[in-house]
Amino acid sequence: xxxxxxxxxxxxIVFALGRGDDLxxxxxxxxxxxxxxxxxxVSTSTxxxxxxxxxxxxxxxxxxxxxxxxxxxxxxxxxELDADVVLTQDLxxxxxxxxxxxxxxxxxxxxxxxxxxxxxxxxxxxxxxILDAGEALGVCDRATELVDSxxxxxxxxxxxxxxxxxxxxxxxxxxxxxxxxxxxxxDLVTAGGGAxxxxxxxxxxxxxxxxxxxxxxxxxxxVAPCGYHLEAAAALAExxxxxxxxxxxxxxxxxxxxxxxxxxxxxxxxxxxTVAQILHPGIVGAPVPDxxxxxxxx
Numbered sequence: 340x341x342x343x344x345x346x347x348x349x350x351x352i353v354f355a356l357g358r359g360d361d362l363x364x365x366x367x368x369x370x371x372x373x374x375x376x377x378x379x380x381v382s383t384s385t386x387x388x389x390x391x392x393x394x395x396x397x398x399x400x401x402x403x404x405x406x407x408x409x410x411x412x413x414x415x416x417x418x419e420l421d422a423d424v425v426l427t428q429d430l431x432x433x434x435x436x437x438x439x440x441x442x443x444x445x446x447x448x449x450x451x452x453x454x455x456x457x458x459x460x461x462x463x464x465x466x467x468x469i470l471d472a473g474e475a476l477g478v479c480d481r482a483t484e485l486v487d488s489x490x491x492x493x494x495x496x497x498x499x500x501x502x503x504x505x506x507x508x509x510x511x512x513x514x515x516x517x518x519x520x521x522x523x524x525x526d527l528v529t530a531g532g533g534a535x536x537x538x539x540x541x542x543x544x545x546x547x548x549x550x551x552x553x554x555x556x557x558x559x560x561x562v563a564p565c566g567y568h569l570e571a572a573a574a575l576a577e578x579x580x581x582x583x584x585x586x587x588x589x590x591x592x593x594x595x596x597x598x599x600x601x602x603x604x605x606x607x608x609x610x611x612x613t614v615a616q617i618l619h620p621g622i623v624g625a626p627v628p629d630x631x632x633x634x635x636x637x
Contacts, residue, residue: 340476341423345382345412347597348604349426349457350375352469355485355605356478363420366410368566371598371606381416385409392515392564392575422452424475429456457603460541462526462611465603466490489608493530496615499623500532506618508533509557509586512544512565512601514575517552517584519544524563524600527607531614532622533559549584559618560585562634563596569632572596576634591634592617592626599630 343364344350350369353362359374366382369375385408386398402409455475459465466486473482508528510520520528521544525535536557537547544565562576573593579585594600594617599610609630616626 341421342476343381343417343420343422343425343452344369345425345427346457347371348602349428349472351602351604351606352457352472353426353476356469356473356476356481358476358478361476364416364422379416379420381413381420383411383413385411392513396513396516425452425454426472426475427454427456429458459603460522462493462523462530462607465523465607468603469605485605489605492608493611496530496612496623500615500619503532503619503622505529505532505534506558507536507556508559508561508614508618509536509552509555509589510538510561510563510600511552511579512563512596514562514564514579516546517549519547520563521545523603523607527600527611527614528561530611531617532619533614552584553586555586557586557589559590559592561614561617562591562593563600565596565601567596568598569593569595569629573632573634576632580634590617592631593634594631595629 340361342353342358342362344353344362345366347366347368350362350365351371353359354372354375362378364381365375365378367380367384386395390398399409453475457468457472459468466489469486470482473479510524510528512518512520512524520535520538521542525538525540528535536555537551539545562572562579564572564575567575572595576591576593580591585591594613599606599613613626613630615623617631
């Protein structure tokens with residue numbers, strides 16, 4: 340079986356299911372596990388490099404409004420790789436190549452690959468999508484074992500936090516302009532012993548006003564900007580604190596969003612555990628340094 344992944348989370352799922360050797364094509368964003376970097380890149384971004392969050396938002400908004408592509412699909416690479424299965428998504432036009440664009444390219448190339456879309460909206464949906472991928476890749480038993488192990492970790496977390504007070508949490512999935520938490524991210528907060536505020540469980544992350552951010556009834560702010568790892572997220576969190584754009588008195592934490600929060604794959608359970616470590620360190624222990632960093636008020 341020859342597999343092409345057009346989604347970083349799908350790439351992680353393929354490796355977690357033991358089919359990494361069959362993965363022949365990935366996107367420019369696929370960085371976990373590191374071995375994924377050795378695969379042929381079939382999808383790249385059309386955005387200029389070095390833009391600030393505000394500049395990225397402006398360019399993305401303009402291109403989406405104009406119906407322009409945010410990603411470039413290498414049709415020549417697709418032809419040469421001759422995939423049997425293509426894993427993609429139809430959840431967010433900003434996150435990967437548009438599904439219609441993929442279908443058109445495969446039809447143009449005369450490729451008969453099975454196109455599987457992974458579109459979870461919740462944490463349970465993410466786990467279900469792993470089972471679906473296992474079926475498509477012929478490793479149902481391996482997928483069941485993986486999902487069972489992830490559910491066991493979530494159950495253990497729930498047991499440890501039983502009776503603990505849920506702390507209020509504001510998650511920012513973008514920082515300029517601010518976007519609240521959507522889809523499965525509020526589920527991670529709940530699983531970690533928190534109560535997500537200004538969130539849209541199961542729905543799209545949406546733009547919110549700065550006044551809403553500053554006045555949010557949140558004890559903790561998690562800065563988890565989509566597309567950023569911990570070091571860059573921490574720099575953005577520090578800017579929010581310096582500019583006085585977070586609720587007074589709230590703890591501010593930066594997290595590795597790409598690794599553990601915004602990509603719908605197995606490592607979301609790491610994200611739930613990280614939330615628990617931030618909110619309830621006396622119960623589950625302190626956060627692992629490479630997963631979260633506290634940003635102190637000046």
